Amino acid sequence: MSTRIAKPAARMRKQPRQARSIATVEAIIEAGAQVLSELGWAGFSTNKVAEAAGVSIGSLYQYFPDKLALVEAIRRRHFDHVLSVISQASAEEKPLRQFARELVRGMIGAHSIHPTLHQVLLDEAPGDRGSRAAHASFQARYLEHYATAVAQYRRRRKDIETMARVLSSAVEGVIHNAARRNMLDAPELQKQLVELIAAYLSGSRAT
Amino acid sequence: MSTRIAKPAARMRKQPRQARSIATVEAIIEAGAQVLSELGWAGFSTNKVAEAAGVSIGSLYQYFPDKLALVEAIRRRHFDHVLSVISQASAEEKPLRQFARELVRGMIGAHSIHPTLHQVLLDEAPGDRGSRAAHASFQARYLEHYATAVAQYRRRRKDIETMARVLSSAVEGVIHNAARRNMLDAPELQKQLVELIAAYLSGSRAT
DNA sequence: CGAGAATATGAAGAGGATACTCACATTCAT
């Protein structure tokens, strides 16, 4: 923990001071995540978010200077969540299969509320201005957690970074796909995903 | 009427009869794929496509009755391509690693021109009424090819369908992710993807 | 050649969203 960046609290026009406004801001972010997940970036409009939050459009602009600041807040919250999940799964040393199980369980949990939010945030929603740095930082820390896990079960020092990339995107691909088909809860799918991770990390001797 | 449309190659307002118009239609579809891949569904407008194709907007509507018919044509062409790649890789019986290598090579080839087209087509672009059936048919045949490959290298009959789903979405996830970062050509990534497939299909003996 | 069919053009219409503001109302803390 070298660079301790205290929460810049996201670009806000005004800081909510009372409990009422804190709840409002929270409702807006939550509704924003929902709209983004369900309608995608193309259907993400400030008016729609305000309506979904049960709040007037004016209230939204009371705290978020513009649309992008809102996306930024949503992104931050979601990424923090995902990061904590991975961080926990790869925390202590533990048997490979246990790591895989915890990772899968956590990732599924992180995606089951807003199933496609993650992909929309990564693929569709534009990131610009000051968010580029934060975004890169998230990606780096995200991969780093995977890398430490990979390093733990794999000897070769060489391809660890590439393996982390491959593993993380494979896991995301499976979860994203399952989310689209409402199959996130299917236990046999979860089991097979665990198998995939374990098989890859333990290596194969196949012909 | 006896206007029997043998194979509605796509819902077209007019059939191109001369070489010139065939080239125009081709240019429109190609430009459409490009725009869709680069700007996503949100940035996919008929005017933009026409401009990218070096053709007037009028020409576009000469052959495609509306926007959706154009997406449909793009989708059809791309899916046909992908299907042929997988079909070829899983055709004859061959050693596991060879299958994996051919699959990876083919999938990367199919994505290297319009890197994110596949995902946009699956996730963002809406499917109109008539395309639902075609879309489902594609998904079924797509999975079936994976399933035959899985069945070939795996004994257990039980989870084959689930395994096919997991494998296909994992491969897509890795490729999609690599495409976003312009890393589709990185040989170590290709190699690791092959490893992932081989490891999963040959099973693990991990603790 | 020349007539009619095929193909190409792009300005313009009609419409719908959209992000965002502002003048004012309500509720809070002290």
Add this chain to the structure above:
DNA sequence: ATGAATGTGAGTATCCTCTTCATATTCTCG
């Protein structure tokens, strides 16, 4: 009670969008 914090939503201005149509160009074929 009084000012600060919070909430409202009709309205504005702008930007695009899809699609048409009357016209111009190019081709085919007898």
